[in-house]
Amino acid sequence: MKDIPPRYNPKDHEESIYSKWENSGFFHAEPDFSKKPFTITIPPPNVTGILHMGHALNNTLQDILIRWKRMQGSASLWVPGTDHAGIATQNVVERNLHEKGITRQELGREKFVEEIWKWREKYGNTIIMQLKRLGASCDWKRTRFTMDKGLSEAVLEAFVQLYNKGLIYRGNYIINWCPRCRTALSDEEAPHQNVEGKLYYILYLFKESGEQRAESKEGVVVATTRPETMLGDVAVAVNPKDKRYKKLIGKKLILPLTEREMEIITDDFVDKKFGTGAVKVTPAHDSDDYDMAKRHNLEPVTIMGPDGRMNENAGRFSGLDRFEARKLIVAELEEKKLLIKIEKHDYAVGHCYRCHTVIEPYLSLQWFVRMKPLAEPAIEVVKRGKIKFHPKRWTKVYLNWMENIKDWCISRQIWWGHRLPVYYCQKCNAVIVSKVAPEKCQKCGSQDLKQDEDVLDTWFSSWLWPFSTLGWPEKTKDLRYFYPTAVLVTAPEILFFWVARMIMSGKEFIKEIPFSDVYIHGTVRDATGKKMSKSLGNIIDPLDIIDEFGADALRFSIIAITSAGQDVFLSKEKFEIGRNFANKIWNASRFVLMNVGASELQGTGALEKENLNIADKWILSRLNRTIEAVTKALKNYKFNEAESLVYDFFWHDFCDWYVEMVKPQIIGQSAESKERRTGEILIHVLESSLKLLHPFMPFVTEAIWQNIKERESIMIAAWPEADKHYIDKKIESDIEIVKNIIVNIRNIRSDMNIAYSKKLTVGLAPLRQGVGSVISDNAEYIKNLAHLDKLTIDENFIRPKSCLSAVAEEFNIFIPLEGVIDVAAEKARLTKKQDLLKQQIVFTEKKLKDKNFINNAPEEVVRAEHEKAEKIREQIDRLGKTIEDL
RNA sequence: GGGCUUAUAGCGCAGUUGGUUAGCGCGCUUCCUUGACAUGGAAGAGGUCACAGGUUCGAGUCCUGUUAGGCCCACCA
Numbered sequence: 009m010k011d012i013p014p015r016y017n018p019k020d021h022e023e024s025i026y027s028k029w030e031n032s033g034f035f036h037a038e039p040d041f042s043k044k045p046f047t048i049t050i051p052p053p054n055v056t057g058i059l060h061m062g063h064a065l066n067n068t069l070q071d072i073l074i075r076w077k078r079m080q081g082s083a084s085l086w087v088p089g090t091d092h093a094g095i096a097t098q099n100v101v102e103r104n105l106h107e108k109g110i111t112r113q114e115l116g117r118e119k120f121v122e123e124i125w126k127w128r129e130k131y132g133n134t135i136i137m138q139l140k141r142l143g144a145s146c147d148w149k150r151t152r153f154t155m156d157k158g159l160s161e162a163v164l165e166a167f168v169q170l171y172n173k174g175l176i177y178r179g180n181y182i183i184n185w186c187p188r189c190r191t192a193l194s195d196e197e198a199p200h201q202n203v204e205g206k207l208y209y210i211l212y213l214f215k216e217s218g219e220q221r222a223e224s225k226e227g228v229v230v231a232t233t234r235p236e237t238m239l240g241d242v243a244v245a246v247n248p249k250d251k252r253y254k255k256l257i258g259k260k261l262i263l264p265l266t267e268r269e270m271e272i273i274t275d276d277f278v279d280k281k282f283g284t285g286a287v288k289v290t291p292a293h294d295s296d297d298y299d300m301a302k303r304h305n306l307e308p309v310t311i312m313g314p315d316g317r318m319n320e321n322a323g324r325f326s327g328l329d330r331f332e333a334r335k336l337i338v339a340e341l342e343e344k345k346l347l348i349k350i351e352k353h354d355y356a357v358g359h360c361y362r363c364h365t366v367i368e369p370y371l372s373l374q375w376f377v378r379m380k381p382l383a384e385p386a387i388e389v390v391k392r393g394k395i396k397f398h399p400k401r402w403t404k405v406y407l408n409w410m411e412n413i414k415d416w417c418i419s420r421q422i423w424w425g426h427r428l429p430v431y432y433c434q435k436c437n438a439v440i441v442s443k444v445a446p447e448k449c450q451k452c453g454s455q456d457l458k459q460d461e462d463v464l465d466t467w468f469s470s471w472l473w474p475f476s477t478l479g480w481p482e483k484t485k486d487l488r489y490f491y492p493t494a495v496l497v498t499a500p501e502i503l504f505f506w507v508a509r510m511i512m513s514g515k516e517f518i519k520e521i522p523f524s525d526v527y528i529h530g531t532v533r534d535a536t537g538k539k540m541s542k543s544l545g546n547i548i549d550p551l552d553i554i555d556e557f558g559a560d561a562l563r564f565s566i567i568a569i570t571s572a573g574q575d576v577f578l579s580k581e582k583f584e585i586g587r588n589f590a591n592k593i594w595n596a597s598r599f600v601l602m603n604v605g606a607s608e609l610q611g612t613g614a615l616e617k618e619n620l621n622i623a624d625k626w627i628l629s630r631l632n633r634t635i636e637a638v639t640k641a642l643k644n645y646k647f648n649e650a651e652s653l654v655y656d657f658f659w660h661d662f663c664d665w666y667v668e669m670v671k672p673q674i675i676g677q678s679a680e681s682k683e684r685r686t687g688e689i690l691i692h693v694l695e696s697s698l699k700l701l702h703p704f705m706p707f708v709t710e711a712i713w714q715n716i717k718e719r720e721s722i723m724i725a726a727w728p729e730a731d732k733h734y735i736d737k738k739i740e741s742d743i744e745i746v747k748n749i750i751v752n753i754r755n756i757r758s759d760m761n762i763a764y765s766k767k768l769t770v771g772l773a774p775l776r777q778g779v780g781s782v783i784s785d786n787a788e789y790i791k792n793l794a795h796l797d798k799l800t801i802d803e804n805f806i807r808p809k810s811c812l813s814a815v816a817e818e819f820n821i822f823i824p825l826e827g828v829i830d831v832a833a834e835k836a837r838l839t840k841k842q843d844l845l846k847q848q849i850v851f852t853e854k855k856l857k858d859k860n861f862i863n864n865a866p867e868e869v870v871r872a873e874h875e876k877a878e879k880i881r882e883q884i885d886r887l888g889k890t891i892e893d894l
Numbered sequence: 895g896g897g898c899u900u901a902u903a904g905c906g907c908a909g910u911u912g913g914u915u916a917g918c919g920c921g922c923u924u925c926c927u928u929g930a931c932a933u934g935g936a937a938g939a940g941g942u943c944a945c946a947g948g949u950u951c952g953a954g955u956c957c958u959g960u961u962a963g964g965c966c967c968a969c970c971a
Contacts, residue, residue: 014931200968207971232971245971279970287971296969356968369969401898405966408897412967500966531965568919569907582906585919588933599930652908652918667930675929751937757925758937764926795928848915860951869913869952 012601012715016594018558021711026140029710034078034723036147037085039489046082047493048074049474050146051506052154054093055128056100059138061532061578062499064550065570068563069529069647070497071144075703076642077494078145079727085490086145087477089152090132094425094466095189095362101127101424117423124424128153138551143559143706145723152477154469155426162476163426163469164443166517171441175378176418178430178439182295183417185370186360187316187330191421192374194465195414196504198358198367207283207353208235208338211346212244215260215269228253228261228272229348231283233355234293235341236334238263239322240311241270243289245300248274250285264346265337266323275300292371308371314421316368330368375419375428375462383413385515386508395511398527398645402503409504416509418465425463432458471509474522481517491518495525495645503528527645530570532578553583560705561586567647567704568655589655590708593701596663597712600694603674604687622785624689626743627666628734630657631693636730638700654700662693665747669789691716696728745779745818746786752814752821753794759837760812760830767797771822773805779818807893813838815886817879831894838894842887845880852877 029035039045048070053063070086078084101124102112112120136151152159170176184198185191213227228244241263246253259272277300278287291301291308301308311322318325318333325333341347358367387410389395390403397403419428431440433449434456440446448455472480474496478487492514498507507526514522553562564586566578620628634657641650670686695716702709702722713722753770762768772790774780783790783801791799807813807822810829814821815838855861856877862870 012930015933016931199966230971234971277969277971282970290971294969294971296971299969355970405898409967503966579906581920584933588931591933592931595931595934597930602930648908649910656918663931664935668935671929754936755938761925764928764936844915855952858951862951864951865913872913 012594012598014595014598016558016591016708016711018554018560018590018707022141022143022554022559022707025707025710026143029145029721029723030140030148032721032723034721035086035145036149037083037490039485040083041489043081043083045490045494046074046077046084047087047490048085048495048497049087049477049493050089051496051498051502052089052091052152052470052473053135054096055090055132055135055153056093056097057090057135059135059142059550061548061550061566063135063139064142064562065529065532065566066497066499067139067142067144068566069527071142071563071706072567072647072703073495073497073642074145075706075723076727078723079699079702079725081726083489085147085150087150087152088136088139088144088146088148089150089473089477090135090154091466091470092153092155092425094420094422094463095191097124097128098422098424099189099362112423120423141551141554141559143563145706150477154466154473158479158482159469159472159476160426161443162472162480163464164429165481166468166472166513167429167464168441168443169517170377175381176375176441177378178373178375180371180373181376181417182293182298182369182371183374184358184367185314185372186363186365187314187368188363188365189360189422190314192370192372192417192419193360193367194417194467196467197361197465199361200356201359202354202356203366205233205353205355205357207231207233207351208341209284209348209350210235210238210264210288210341211348212261212264212270212288213346215262228256228286229284230286230288231351232288233353234334235337236318236325236330237290237293237311238288238337239266239318239325240290240292240309241268241288242291242301242306242309243270243273243304244286245273245275245278245289246286247278247280248276250278250280252285264344265340273304275303294369298371310371312368312370314370374417375430377416377418379413379415379512382512382516383410386410386511389511389515389521394524395521396525398525402500402526402528406503406508410508416465418468419460419462420465421462423463425466426469428460428462428464430460432460434458467505467509470506471513472517474510474514475518487518492521493523495527496523497527497529499531500528501531525645548578548580553580557583557587558590558707560590560708564589564651564705567651570648586705589659590705592659592663593698593705593708594712596658596667597694597698597715599667600690601715604690619685620689621685622739622742623666623669623789624685625734625736625739627662627689627693629736629739630661631696632730632732632734634661635696635700635728636732636735639727639730642703651704654697654704658697658701662697665743666693668793672788672792698722699725699728742782742786745782746789748816749783749790749819749821750793752816753790753796753823756812756814756821756823760833764795767795768823768825769798769800770794770796771800771802771805771808771811771824773820773822774801774803774818775820776818783819807890809893813890815841815883815890817883820886820890835891835894838887838891842884842891845884845887849877849880849884852880 050070051066057063074084074086104127105112105115105123115123139146167176184193184195186193209229209231211227211229230244232238244261246257253272256272257274261270261272262268263270273289277296278285289297289300289306291298291306292310293312298308309321311318312330313319316330318328318330320326322333325336328336338347359365360367387407390406397406429441429443431442431446432438433440433452433454435454436449436452438449438451440450440457445459446457449457469476474493475487475491478484478490480487496507496510510522514520550562561583565583568585569582634653638650638653641653667690670690673686698709698713699722706723710722749772753768756762757764772783774783780801780803787799787801790796805820805822808824810826811822811824812829812834813823852873856873
């Protein structure tokens with residue numbers, strides 16, 4: 009017997025266990041056509057990332073599934089990796105350089121990209137290391153990075169394929185532009201956020217009003233939230249049905265602060281009700297205006313540069329930051345009396361998802377993916393149920409987005425990422441799209457070719473992840489075996505960014521869905537409901553929690569408080585749940601190992617039914633029921649339900665009852681007289697429980713598994729199968745009676761302040777057929793657990809004069825305590841019990857007198873209600889008699 | 895503006911297809927170091943299930959509305 013300390017200290021085990029696992033090779037999976045594959049590809053964290061609670065939750069969920077399936081005998085593969093996270097990473101490295109006083113422009117593209125690679129070498133594995141501390145059983149040999157050679161190959165292949173199908177095009181459009189990151193963004197990367205803004209009403213004077221005499225008020229008032237963009241106005245539009253402006257259509261206006269002449273045009277797009285019903289048309293800085301200008305053949309005027317500063321078209325405002333320019337322009341308009349009024353106006357404006365800068369709608373030449381044709385099959389597979397979302401409600405969100413999908417802007421004006429496989433002939437302007445750099449122009453033969461400067465959106469590589477990690481575009485064995493993957497586990501934030509696009513790419517490039525189930529878990533928030541973020545300073549660092557409570561505690565706790573798809577509210581104390589439970593498991597095992605002999609450890613399979621007593625049958629019934637329920641819960645992605653089932657079984661059934669019941673049978677007994685059967689059952693139930701717990705708490709279960717005896721990892725032990733012939737309702741209800749008796753006696757002790765040390769003599773009167781034998785079969789258990797020295801069972805029990813009593817459905821309890829009993833107190837106690845029952849009977853009888861109930865409710869419900877009433881009445885009577893007798 | 899989601903004990907949450915005495919964890923009260931565990935054990939107290947209607951013999955559970963949170967989407971300048 010090893011010396012096992014009375015406390016589970018995670019630090020003594022986690023590191024060594026993890027390295028043993030890694031060395032064992034059990035994390036690694038190869039195609040094995042004799043087994044079923046079970047594949048998960050990790051949502052690749054950003055290479056700049058450090059582990060936060062969202063990751064902890066996300067990866068714990070995946071590891072639970074992976075470990076569970078591995079134990080079930082699948083070829084369980086969890087592909088790990090990181091995402092190059094174009095903009096985010098470029099920003100980080102740029103900031104580092106900045107601290108050294110270097111800009112990336114000074115460094116130049118090549119050197120700068122080199123710097124990023126160096127940075128990645130140094131810090132890029134941080135999050136991977138952190139995942140290991142969590143216990144993640146990823147196949148690390150297969151760790152991928154979106155900029156790896158193979159994955160980059162996949163990106164080029166995808167681009168070329170789509171281009172050749174006409175699904176990628178280049179064009180001049182208004183896109184979301186981040187002036188700080190100086191790149192285009194997709195719509196998803198520029199989420200709208202509400203801001204408290206202002207609506208400026210500006211007077212545009214008629215040309216014929218001559219010199220800008222505001223006093224005349226002869227002109228049109230337009231309303232805008234972004235007055236600085238007026239410098240790019242090319243017209244004012246009104247709704248053709250708007251009577252107020254009918255006469256003014258075609259009239260010439262002078263753009264204030266400039267000399268520009270413009271016309272009043274009509275367009276159905278204009279909303280009569282908003283503002284003044286007249287809208288300034290700024291095609292280069294607003295996408296609606298751009299469309300409108302196109303309809304009217306108006307040339308856009310760009311007044312801002314990529315840095316968010318006004319350009320030469322802004323005249324004397326040139327060089328000013330856009331918000332500076334706004335202030336100045338507003339001031340000048342006011343001075344000229346052209347600013348009619350300013351209203352408070354809250355509206356939503358796009359913000360860069362990386363740096364939170366206000367997005368500028370910006371006219372520029374970019375590359376796009378035509379999404380509608382890709383979306384169609386991806387809508388189909390979800391509608392037909394080939395891909396299921398858990399919880400279901402996300403299906404609607406997904407479909408709604410997919411059905412309104414817009415083209416995807418994929419070019420980014422940054423340096424870190426996959427460069428577009430696009431080459432321009434400098435001579436004839438031909439565009440060549442090719443995976444490898446062409447030697448000469450296919451059209452004119454010129455060798456003067458230049459590759460496009462832009463890189464692709466990070467998500468253009470992530471959307472290939474489920475198959476690029478398995479070797480695509482090569483037709484690999486891995487791809488054939490492990491694809492499609494089983495389930496995608498993710499947070500709702502990246503449903504559109506990533507999940508939807510993976511479904512599209514899977515259907516497009518492999519012709520097969522990438523996964524059949526999508527499990528979407530909640531967002532991790534702090535105790536007050538705020539999203540955890542560095543800037544809010546409300547982060548709970550998972551590594552701190554692992555240090556303080558252990559990885560198992562972190563894992564168990566976070567799952568325990570996560571109900572399907574609901575957000576998770578965290579505070580440090582919550583991790584005590586898991587820590588305490590790990591300790592409980594540790595100590596229960598310690599008890600078992602301290603009291604079980606070597607022979608039982610071998611497990612001779614003495615679990616034959618005829619060898620079992622009632623307690624054994626009961627715990628095996630509960631065990632098998634639990635196995636069944638836990639497996640079912642996992643199948644349905646009900647993680648917290650699965651967990652609480654094992655928790656309740658292990659702590660309450662096994663520790664609180666079974667172990668307590670059998671204690672005297674094995675403690676202090678000599679090796680020969682020890683009940684061998686009990687020992688084997690203890691081991692069997694313990695081992696089964698460890699297996700059920702292993703996916704949730706891998707470290708402590710492994711540590712104990714090895715304490716029991718040296719052997720291979722619990723990681724590859726077979727997942728328990730429920731053996732239904734152990735499930736026994738009769739035994740379970742018998743044990744309920746036994747527990748009820750014990751609780752009743754303890755109750756009396758507690759109510760009447762009888763010390764535990766005082767052993768009691770108790771008389772039990774069974775009231776129903778069969779109860780007597782249940783009691784006598786379990787007399788020893790009752791005596792031990794209720795701390796009795798004598799237990800008399802007699803149907804015709806004659807109640808001694810002075811005694812404490814309990815009355816239950818199945819039995820009466822008498823505890824004679826001559827001379828000790830406080831009659832008044834006992835009377836009060838019993839009367840209180842009786843009152844409770846009386847309240848119940850009133851309610852039940854009322855129900856039974858209700859004709860509607862009797863006539864309409866199913867027969868069995870009515871009968872059950874009658875039986876219930878009968879039992880309550882009986883108990884009230886018995887209590888009454890008992891009180892009288894006192 | 896559209897959609898989703900939440901409201902159950904002081905706090906955090908479960909409550910499967912409508913039928914229990916409405917559960918669990920933390921906290922609280924009382925007792926207990928009884929040979930695994932005080933990160934423990936035993937016994938308790940605490941809820942008119944947000945509000946108002948409706949369906950039903952019966953509603954925490956289904957429907958409608960209201961209120962109050964939260965989230966996502968959206969081109970009203």
